[in-house]
Amino acid sequence: MMKRIYPKVIIGAILVCFVGCKDFLQVKPTDKIYEGQLYESKTGIHSIINGIYMQIAEPSLYGQNMTMGAVDIMAQYYDVTSAGNNYAEARLALANYNYDQETSEDVMESIWQNAYKSILNCNKFINNIKKHPDVISEKEADILQGEALGIRAMLHFDMLRLFGPVYKNNPTGDGIPYYTEVTNEAQPILTTDEVIKKIKSDLKQAKKLLEDDPVRSEGVSIVSSFDQQYEGATIGYFDYNNHRMNYYAVMALQARVYLYAGEDEDAYQAATTLIDEASEWFPWAEVSSIFQSNDRVFSSGIIFGVENHNMYDQQMHLFEDRGGGIAITPVDDRIDGAFGGVYDNANDYRLRAWWKYVAVKNMRTFDKYEEPSASAEWRFFQPVIRMPEIYLIAAETAPSKQEAIDDYLNELRFHRGLPDVSQSANLDEKIEEAYRREFWGEGQMFFYYKRNAISDIPNGNRPFGAISMGADEYIVPLPYSEVQYR
Numbered sequence: 001m002m003k004r005i006y007p008k009v010i011i012g013a014i015l016v017c018f019v020g021c022k023d024f025l026q027v028k029p030t031d032k033i034y035e036g037q038l039y040e041s042k043t044g045i046h047s048i049i050n051g052i053y054m055q056i057a058e059p060s061l062y063g064q065n066m067t068m069g070a071v072d073i074m075a076q077y078y079d080v081t082s083a084g085n086n087y088a089e090a091r092l093a094l095a096n097y098n099y100d101q102e103t104s105e106d107v108m109e110s111i112w113q114n115a116y117k118s119i120l121n122c123n124k125f126i127n128n129i130k131k132h133p134d135v136i137s138e139k140e141a142d143i144l145q146g147e148a149l150g151i152r153a154m155l156h157f158d159m160l161r162l163f164g165p166v167y168k169n170n171p172t173g174d175g176i177p178y179y180t181e182v183t184n185e186a187q188p189i190l191t192t193d194e195v196i197k198k199i200k201s202d203l204k205q206a207k208k209l210l211e212d213d214p215v216r217s218e219g220v221s222i223v224s225s226f227d228q229q230y231e232g233a234t235i236g237y238f239d240y241n242n243h244r245m246n247y248y249a250v251m252a253l254q255a256r257v258y259l260y261a262g263e264d265e266d267a268y269q270a271a272t273t274l275i276d277e278a279s280e281w282f283p284w285a286e287v288s289s290i291f292q293s294n295d296r297v298f299s300s301g302i303i304f305g306v307e308n309h310n311m312y313d314q315q316m317h318l319f320e321d322r323g324g325g326i327a328i329t330p331v332d333d334r335i336d337g338a339f340g341g342v343y344d345n346a347n348d349y350r351l352r353a354w355w356k357y358v359a360v361k362n363m364r365t366f367d368k369y370e371e372p373s374a375s376a377e378w379r380f381f382q383p384v385i386r387m388p389e390i391y392l393i394a395a396e397t398a399p400s401k402q403e404a405i406d407d408y409l410n411e412l413r414f415h416r417g418l419p420d421v422s423q424s425a426n427l428d429e430k431i432e433e434a435y436r437r438e439f440w441g442e443g444q445m446f447f448y449y450k451r452n453a454i455s456d457i458p459n460g461n462r463p464f465g466a467i468s469m470g471a472d473e474y475i476v477p478l479p480y481s482e483v484q485y486r
Contacts, residue, residue, distance in 0.1 A: 057306035060114040068441040075445035076460035078328040097473040122152040146209030150245035153202035213247040249304035268397035284415040299378035301387040308382035315369040347417040
């Protein structure tokens with residue numbers, strides 16, 4: 001039996017690498033504290049779960065590769081060229097789906113290894129959190145365990161979406177291993193439908209554990225009344241709950257998973273219930289916030305995001321030709337094509353907020369993650385799941401076209417500065433258009449194409465062409481470290 005290639009991860013050692021999270025966490029972990037000792041205080045317990053959040057915010061995962069970097073390049077958002085350095089070569093390899101090239105293999109290896117390291121740490125936390133009733137109440141332990149289960153499910157799901165087959169065409173094809181215990185023994189490669197069952201089970205349990213999540217009654221910020229219920233609480237720990245895997249984030253993941261699995265009725269139920277229950281806590285971004293306060297991530301609608309302290313370095317490195325790299329930017333035809341032509345949809349808030357014309361380069365550059373003022377609440381806030389996606393899931397699965405367009409698609413369009421579309425519009429085309437516009441820089445477009453097994457997509461490197469997509473393009477091979485001993 002293969003010994004899984006996990007680096008020897010000790011949670012206390014990990015945590016020291018991730019100092020600098022938002023003040024509300026108020027956690028200062030140190031590598032001098034052993035993992036077991038961390039469970040002896042509430043602050044220590046919080047530092048462990050906080051370390052997991054900071055780990056998944058690293059560039060290898062949601063801090064770059066799974067959002068604004070690798071997966072978006074695979075969605076053909078950008079014109080990429082080779083410039084003789086490994087990172088530029090990796091971009092080109094990913095854009096051409098040359099997954100066997102060493103540079104792209106390194107990117108995928110990094111994604112895989114760090115996802116499974118984070119899953120390992122989730123499993124450690126899940127196994128240990130209930131063993132210390134003298135330190136943490138059962139109610140709070142339930143919430144923290146629910147968060148860890150939700151993260152575990154999300155990571156497995158994204159590894160399945162990336163490395164698994166096109167589910168629509170092959171639901172019983174080989175997927176990924178699913179880890180629910182702390183072990184160095186390689187778990188079997190499960191079929192995709194088996195993985196989906198485990199993800200749904202984790203999310204169902206997470207939702208139950210998170211029933212008393214303060215986000216349901218107090219929203220996403222300034223919820224310290226929950227902390228004050230407990231002696232020795234880390235005051236402010238549960239503020240800004242959309243930086244955590246909260247109850248509504250789990251519901252949003254359920255809607256994603258149901259949609260992926262073709263379970264439209266369940267996806268519709270999850271999405272519409274979330275819209276009904278949570279819209280007051282995740283309102284649409286106001287025009288004044290977007291353009292006067294420079295809230296380019298439309299932060300009020302983020303159901304779950306991570307604290308990415310590399311966000312603005314990544315912005316400069318990827319999109320502004322700094323840090324020794326070559327900027328990636330779409331050709332103008334791709335921007336205009338996504339937004340229906342700049343003259344047709346010039347008022348689209350996303351077009352106006354996310355694109356900056358640089359005269360010296362005669363190009364528009366992606367500006368979504370440019371640094372705001374130091375006082376901005378959304379500073380370093382990397383979107384992972386946002387409310388507009390829930391509206392699009394509801395639109396895609398609604399029982400009638402009228403409901404899909406009137407209640408969900410046009411609601412999104414109104415809050416992005418666009419006119420309504422009529423009932424005669426092609427619903428599928430309008431939903432795809434909305435995805436392409438809404439999730440630039442968030443890693444969702446490639447997964448949209450793959451979920452729908454779309455055979456031709458716009459080619460990022462050639463302004464008027466299309467690229468043919470099939471299994472070779474959509475399915476990333478499992479990394480060498482995973483398969484070498486199997």
